[in-house]
Amino acid sequence: MTLGQALAAEVRLIAWCKAGEQRAEPVVADLVARYGSDTAVIDWARRLRCSACDGREVDFVVSGATRRGSRTPRLVAVGGRLVRCRSSPTT
Numbered sequence: 274m275t276l277g278q279a280l281a282a283e284v285r286l287i288a289w290c291k292a293g294e295q296r297a298e299p300v301v302a303d304l305v306a307r308y309g310s311d312t313a314v315i316d317w318a319r320r321l322r323c324s325a326c327d328g329r330e331v332d333f334v335v336s337g338a339t340r341r342g343s344r345t346p347r348l349v350a351v352g353g354r355l356v357r358c359r360s361s362p363t364t
């Protein structure tokens with residue numbers, strides 16, 4: 274699956290640091306804008322780093338289609354760093 278396909282399918286990408294409890298849910302449209310629609314999701318996931326502990330032990334899942342009407346809080350990807358955990362201050 275590519276980022277473009279993920280956007281078209283309206284799936285959610287959820288990433289988290291294996292050392293932390295919290296997770297991030299980047300906006301797929303932002304990822305497409307940054308990395309291009311032809312980038313494979315697995316290649317995007319390989320670039321992830323934790324913003325709190327700088328670790329590369331970041332895992333991710335592709336979740337089902339977004340439910341319209343029920344908005345979950347989303348963390349926007351900033352500077353290629355997507356996962357916030359532990360004491361990382363939220364902005």
Ligand SMILES: [Zn+2]
Pocket residue numbers: 290291292293323324325326327328358
């Ligand atoms: Zn971490």
